[in-house]
Amino acid sequence: MRLWSIHPDYLDAKGLVALWREALLAQKVLQGQTKGYTNHPQLTRFKEASDPLGAIATYLRHVVAEADKRGYKFDKGKISIKGARKQLYVTEGQINYEFNHLSLKLKQRDPAAYAKIRKTSVIKPHPLFILHKGSVEEWEVT
Structure with a gap:
């Protein structure tokens, strides 16, 4: 499971679809609807939030917004909480680590997406x- 801290517009199509599915799984974990992944490190920051379900709902809504921008049809009805607008913190080191991690993936998997993000000078976090x-x-x- 990878719940990217970087903005979803850096992801290629495969990465964005995987993020949607993994974030929906994270939502199920936070709702107590699954026995797997309950101690996954990527969930730590959501579990520690004052409103974990509101945080993952906000996260998912921004993934849907990116999908909409690309013309994909993700089912917004799968987001469990409507209206919550949460914010969490992330470190610059984490953003840089993830951007480098994604760059290596895209270099192999999607050279066009890699060429696009290679030009990035300021890395945007997920909203x-x-x-x-x-x-x-x-x-x-790591």
Whole structure:
């Protein structure tokens, strides 16, 4: 499971679809509707949020917005909470780590998407996240 902290517009088609599915799985985990993935490190920041379901709903809505922008049809009805607008924090180190991780994936999987993000000078976080100073997050498995 990878719940990207970077903006979803950096993802290629395969990555965006995978993110949607994985974030929906994360929502099920946070709702207590699955026995798997309950201790997955990527869920730590959502579990620690004051409103975990509101945070994952906000996350999912931004993934849907990116999908809509590309003409994809993700089912918004799968997002469990309507109206919640949450924000979480993420470190600059985490954003840089994930951007480099994605760059390596895209270099192999989608050279056109790789060429597009290679030109990036300022890495945008997923809109759920507010950027602050710091190294890679403790929960990240490097």
